[in-house]
Amino acid sequence: MPMVDIRDVRKQYDDGFEALKGVSLSIEEGEILALLGPNGAGKTTLISAICGITRITDGSIAVGGHDVITDYRAARRLVGLVPQEINLEPFQKVADAVRFSRGLFGKRGDEALVERILRRLTLWDKRDSKVMELSGGMKRRVLIAKALAHEPRVLFLDEPTAGVDVELRRDMWETVRELQRDGVTIILTTHYIEEAEAMADRVGVINKGEILLVEDKTSLMARMGRKELTIDLVDPIDTLPEALSDYELRLTGDGKQIVYSYDTQADRTGIGRLMGLLAQSGCNVRDVHTAQNSLEDIFVGLVADQKKEATA
Numbered sequence: 001m002p003m004v005d006i007r008d009v010r011k012q013y014d015d016g017f018e019a020l021k022g023v024s025l026s027i028e029e030g031e032i033l034a035l036l037g038p039n040g041a042g043k044t045t046l047i048s049a050i051c052g053i054t055r056i057t058d059g060s061i062a063v064g065g066h067d068v069i070t071d072y073r074a075a076r077r078l079v080g081l082v083p084q085e086i087n088l089e090p091f092q093k094v095a096d097a098v099r100f101s102r103g104l105f106g107k108r109g110d111e112a113l114v115e116r117i118l119r120r121l122t123l124w125d126k127r128d129s130k131v132m133e134l135s136g137g138m139k140r141r142v143l144i145a146k147a148l149a150h151e152p153r154v155l156f157l158d159e160p161t162a163g164v165d166v167e168l169r170r171d172m173w174e175t176v177r178e179l180q181r182d183g184v185t186i187i188l189t190t191h192y193i194e195e196a197e198a199m200a201d202r203v204g205v206i207n208k209g210e211i212l213l214v215e216d217k218t219s220l221m222a223r224m225g226r227k228e229l230t231i232d233l234v235d236p237i238d239t240l241p242e243a244l245s246d247y248e249l250r251l252t253g254d255g256k257q258i259v260y261s262y263d264t265q266a267d268r269t270g271i272g273r274l275m276g277l278l279a280q281s282g283c284n285v286r287d288v289h290t291a292q293n294s295l296e297d298i299f300v301g302l303v304a305d306q307k308k309e310a311t312a
């Protein structure tokens with residue numbers, strides 16, 4: 001049974017705007033899924049729907065087998081939500097904030113658990129500090145601590161590192177991975193492709209209320225990943241040698257660079273033969289280098305294709 005099961009979910013806001021247009025997605029226990037999408041894609045709407053905060057117009061969502069509408073309380077207990085915006089009580093002490101969140105779920109106080117959570121998030125030393133005395137990065141960690149207070153099985157992180165500096169972002173990634181090791185299923189939304197690349201087991205791309213793709217990150221990168229081999233020549237050439245006509249090549253850098261884009265999954269890349277043919281054609285090679293296209297290239301390409309289709 002998937003931990004989160006989303007089927008044909010539609011959400012139309014009161015003003016008639018359709019923010020989710022038939023989204024289906026299954027999330028397995030213990031995985032980290034990153035939902036990528038541009039502004040307004042529907043990420044927050046989808047998370048709110050799973051947490052039962054936004055009521056869906058059509059379709060169904062179950063968490064741990066509990067329907068989020070008909071079995072709301074059971075579903076909600078399994079879910080921890082770390083919101084995009086920092087919504088903390090400035091005068092509250094860190095440990096009290098965590099205790100309070102636990103209480104909201106009707107769970108009995110558990111000081112050992114509060115200590116474990118605060119230590120896990122490196123907030124233990126700050127347990128008696130007021131929230132307002134903390135840095136932005138610490139406040140974000142308090143949000144995570146609060147979301148974990150009732151021991152959820154699924155944690156939603158809505159843009160967990162928006163506006164957080166690079167170093168803190170990396171700390172946050174490590175924290176999230178540790179939570180995964182504890183067995184928590186994690187769904188995060190992000191604008192930062194790098195974040196998805198660094199953390200996710202699977203990547204979902206959402207745009208204009210539709211899921212464009214959900215795939216294992218490694219296989220996605222292997223399937224869609226292409227590599228480019230750039231060959232720097234000693235002397236510039238005007239046109240590509242005839243002998244290379246069966247290769248898809250580009251001549252750039254004022255005739256001093258040949259670029260060969262190839263599929264990393266192909267049985268043969270043809271690089272050895274290409275280099276041989278170049279030498280036979282009298283082109284002296286100064287240097288070669290390769291570059292792998294990134295998840296970012298893949299993502300930008302997908303969203304652009306959808307735009308093209310919409311206007312076609």
Ligand SMILES: Nc1ncnc2c1ncn2[C@@H]1O[C@H](COP(=O)(O)OP(=O)(O)OP(=O)(O)O)[C@@H](O)[C@H]1O
Nearest residue numbers: 013015017019037038039040041042043044045046
């Ligand atoms: N209460 C609402 N009433 C009407 N439209 C809304 C409402 N909330 C969100 N929307 C619209 O639904 C769309 C999806 O919004 P959502 O916040 O889910 O996007 P998002 O992917 O989380 O974006 P971002 O990355 O900017 O946070 C947007 O076009 C937004 O304007």
